[in-house]
Amino acid sequence: MSENAETDAEETNADGAAEDTTGDGATADDAADAPEAVIDAGVGAGGGRMREFVESEILARFGDGSARVGLGALEDGSVHSVEGDIVLTTDTHVVDPPVFPGGDIGELAISGTVNDLAMMGATDPIALTCGLIVEAGTPESLVTDVLDSMAAAADRVGVEISTGDTKVMGAGEIDRIAINTTGIGRVTGEPLQAARLEAGDRIVVSGPIGEHGLAVLSAREGFDFGGDLASDVAPVNDLVRAAMAAGTVRTATDPTRGGLAMALNEFASSADAGIAVEERAIPISEAASAAGEVLGIEPLDVANEGVAVFGVAPDDADAVVDALREAGAPDATIVGEVLTDHPGRVVLDTGIGRRYLAEPTGEQLPRIC
Amino acid sequence: MAASTDRDLQFRDPEKAEQLSDRLEELMAEIDGRVDVMHVCGSHEQAIAKFGLRSVLPDGLSVRMGPGCPVCVTDMPEVDEAVALAEDGKIVTTYGDMLKVPGTAKSLADARDEGADVRVVYSASEAAEIAAETDEDVVFFATGFETTAAPTAAVLADDPPANFSILSAHKYVPPAMEVVAEMPDTNVDAFLAAGHAAVITGSGIFEEFVDEYEIPTVVGGFEPLDILLGLVKILEFVRDDEAGLANAYPRCVTEDGNVPAKEALWEVFETTRGEWRGIAEIPDADLALRDEYAQYDAREIFDIDAAYEDEQDPLTAKCISGDIMAGKADPDECELYGEECTPENPVGASMVSSEGTCKIWLEYGGHPDL
Ligand code: SF4
Numbered sequence: 001m002s003e004n005a006e007t008d009a010e011e012t013n014a015d016g017a018a019e020d021t022t023g024d025g026a027t028a029d030d031a032a033d034a035p036e037a038v039i040d041a042g043v044g045a046g047g048g049r050m051r052e053f054v055e056s057e058i059l060a061r062f063g064d065g066s067a068r069v070g071l072g073a074l075e076d077g078s079v080h081s082v083e084g085d086i087v088l089t090t091d092t093h094v095v096d097p098p099v100f101p102g103g104d105i106g107e108l109a110i111s112g113t114v115n116d117l118a119m120m121g122a123t124d125p126i127a128l129t130c131g132l133i134v135e136a137g138t139p140e141s142l143v144t145d146v147l148d149s150m151a152a153a154a155d156r157v158g159v160e161i162s163t164g165d166t167k168v169m170g171a172g173e174i175d176r177i178a179i180n181t182t183g184i185g186r187v188t189g190e191p192l193q194a195a196r197l198e199a200g201d202r203i204v205v206s207g208p209i210g211e212h213g214l215a216v217l218s219a220r221e222g223f224d225f226g227g228d229l230a231s232d233v234a235p236v237n238d239l240v241r242a243a244m245a246a247g248t249v250r251t252a253t254d255p256t257r258g259g260l261a262m263a264l265n266e267f268a269s270s271a272d273a274g275i276a277v278e279e280r281a282i283p284i285s286e287a288a289s290a291a292g293e294v295l296g297i298e299p300l301d302v303a304n305e306g307v308a309v310f311g312v313a314p315d316d317a318d319a320v321v322d323a324l325r326e327a328g329a330p331d332a333t334i335v336g337e338v339l340t341d342h343p344g345r346v347v348l349d350t351g352i353g354r355r356y357l358a359e360p361t362g363e364q365l366p367r368i369c
Numbered sequence: 370m371a372a373s374t375d376r377d378l379q380f381r382d383p384e385k386a387e388q389l390s391d392r393l394e395e396l397m398a399e400i401d402g403r404v405d406v407m408h409v410c411g412s413h414e415q416a417i418a419k420f421g422l423r424s425v426l427p428d429g430l431s432v433r434m435g436p437g438c439p440v441c442v443t444d445m446p447e448v449d450e451a452v453a454l455a456e457d458g459k460i461v462t463t464y465g466d467m468l469k470v471p472g473t474a475k476s477l478a479d480a481r482d483e484g485a486d487v488r489v490v491y492s493a494s495e496a497a498e499i500a501a502e503t504d505e506d507v508v509f510f511a512t513g514f515e516t517t518a519a520p521t522a523a524v525l526a527d528d529p530p531a532n533f534s535i536l537s538a539h540k541y542v543p544p545a546m547e548v549v550a551e552m553p554d555t556n557v558d559a560f561l562a563a564g565h566a567a568v569i570t571g572s573g574i575f576e577e578f579v580d581e582y583e584i585p586t587v588v589g590g591f592e593p594l595d596i597l598l599g600l601v602k603i604l605e606f607v608r609d610d611e612a613g614l615a616n617a618y619p620r621c622v623t624e625d626g627n628v629p630a631k632e633a634l635w636e637v638f639e640t641t642r643g644e645w646r647g648i649a650e651i652p653d654a655d656l657a658l659r660d661e662y663a664q665y666d667a668r669e670i671f672d673i674d675a676a677y678e679d680e681q682d683p684l685t686a687k688c689i690s691g692d693i694m695a696g697k698a699d700p701d702e703c704e705l706y707g708e709e710c711t712p713e714n715p716v717g718a719s720m721v722s723s724e725g726t727c728k729i730w731l732e733y734g735g736h737p738d739l
Binding site: 298345353362 | 381383386418419420421422423424425593711712713723731732733734735739
């Protein structure tokens with residue numbers, strides 16, 4: 001079976017805890033010493049407890065799709081029939097906290113991989129994998145909530161999760177939960193690539209910038225922006241499909257780690273062209289802007305999980321923006337243009353002066369002093 | 370979606386900014402020469418870099434940062450003292466920006482990685498609260514200029530727990546301005562003084578300085594228009610060949626400043642001679658505890674053994690941060706800038722703090738000719 005059970009987890013007495021995890025439940029109202037159901041090493045140990053977990057928690061959620069041999073067969077892999085060019089992508093997700101305003105790591109894992117496929121032009125993914133690594137002692141409810149989110153996000157896209165793997169690590173060996181998702185999708189036509197950008201192309205963003213990164217950082221730092229600031233995590237393959245249908249899209253990217261600043265610098269260096277951006281044209285919500293000020297973090301430097309950035313042929317830019325707005329991205333807008341000057345660099349017009357927009361250096365940490 | 374009101378603030382109005390930069394052009398034409406302005410505040414550098422202000426300054430007007438980053442001027446032996454205290458089992462508390470500042474052999478972050486109890490606090494009072502909750506010795510490694518020295522003073526004046534002490538690396542800006550103004554190879558025609566230090570000390574504090582050194586000085590705020598307005602006032606002084614003092618930040622700064630805070634500051638601290646990292650030894654620019662507060666002075670209470678001289682990182686010798694803070698060099702003239710020296714692996718303090726020129730330049734894309 002693909003939910004293979006190799007594990008380095010030390011032998012653990014999967015007695016009491018194991019029974020608790022299947023029990024119907026300690027609730028918060030129970031006596032203080034009622035143990036909360038947690039993932040124990042037994043889940044990863046490959047025995048009956050493992051099979052029970054896979055059947056009750058994984059198969060029940062991810063089910064079977066169009067694969068010739070799917071997850072339900074519990075074979076060593078799934079089998080798919082495909083023709084033409086395939087995009088293959090993988091991403092491993094860790095986020096602190098794993099549940100944040102607007103989403104959780106499960107939705108993030110599915111969206112991230114669906115979006116990576118879409119950014120290459122594969123807007124209708126074929127199948128995803130789910131590699132789940134859980135720290136022993138993690139509340140089982142956190143894991144099942146995350147699996148629920150994964151199932152819901154995959155449903156929304158219409159993609160199946162057709163193979164996977166579960167490991168349980170010892171306490172302290174990882175932080176609660178990590179998820180790897182690999183995806184395959186079919187690309188028809190030219191793959192989208194930054195190297196295809198040409199001078200004069202317009203840069204289009206599909207939505208407000210900075211929401212995810214600032215929501216997560218705010219949650220981590222214990223700031224509450226009154227519910228106004230939530231992650232934008234979502235699959236955006238439908239937006240990419242709409243954009244590609246409306247005009248010549250040369251490249252697309254989802255500005256995740258490193259944010260818009262990183263994405264634009266990557267465009268500039270791959271295309272060996274300059275990129276001019278109007279800072280005031282970039283949609284940024286009031287809440288994100290306020291959180292950025294409080295935390296001392298630039299919204300342009302933080303991850304977005306439900307935004308696509310496009311390089312579009314100049315004559316098609318307006319049509320692409322209209323199509324994006326119609327497809328559910330009301331804030332879609334043109335923010336910049338590809339230049340012949342300043343090859344490899346991004347020039348930001350702040351409305352007052354001009355400077356280079358640098359790639360963020362390292363992890364974005366809130367100001368401490 | 371709602372537009373960001375933040376960015377539409379009146380102090381970021383592009384039209385007014387353009388009018389002010391036109392005015393700077395006119396003044397520079399009248400002056401018909403080069404003008405070197407030094408500002409003394411990391412927040413000024415940050416605003417200048419972030420808004421790309423240098424791209425709208427007229428040719429011949431140079432604005433660069435002096436010794437305006439409190440983290441950067443904290444001397445290596447001072448960091449060594451803090452590290453030694455931490456290694457000696459004291460709970461050492463400090464502002465987050467101090468953690469990675471390299472000492473001779475190691476930083477507080479290194480000491481923490483090796484097991485020392487080093488904690489980040491947001492204020493001196495938070496450090497005193499930690500002391501109230503433990504029997505162990507809690508030392509606050511107190512850094513910063515007037516803006517943070519005044520709150521440290523307030524905590525000490527308010528009878529903190531007996532197991533609380535401070536290791537003062539507080540510094541006082543005006544004497545450092547004098548030293549930089551006097552340096553033979555530094556060309557400073559005028560100072561843009563830091564708005565928030567002046568909130569405490571008042572703009573009047575610079576009167577003597579202006580009289581004695583005959584250098585026009587203008588107190589400036591931190592929004593783009595504040596800075597441009599400050600520069601306009603500076604150029605007016607320069608054109609009129611007048612060593613004047615002006616306050617271009619009156620919405621926050623008064624002539625007298627915050628009198629109770631100032632009183633607390635001078636009740637607790639006195640100025641003493643001290644080394645500013647990479648710049649010079651400066652008379653009267655370090656803040657030491659007065660004798661009346663000796664029972665809170667870590668240097669009095671503990672026998673601090675911090676001798677690391679032999680182990681200095683060879684890269685550190687290449688750091689030109691001192692020249693940068695003296696207005697003699699820009700970060701991209703440093704051979705380590707952005708390569709061996711990055712915010713994750715800083716060689717010099719200027720790459721550590723969000724107030725440091727090297728870090729600011731790296732973050733906001735340097736000082737381009739745009
Ligand atoms: S780049 Fe680093 S080594 Fe160079 S001057 Fe700045 S802090 Fe020092």
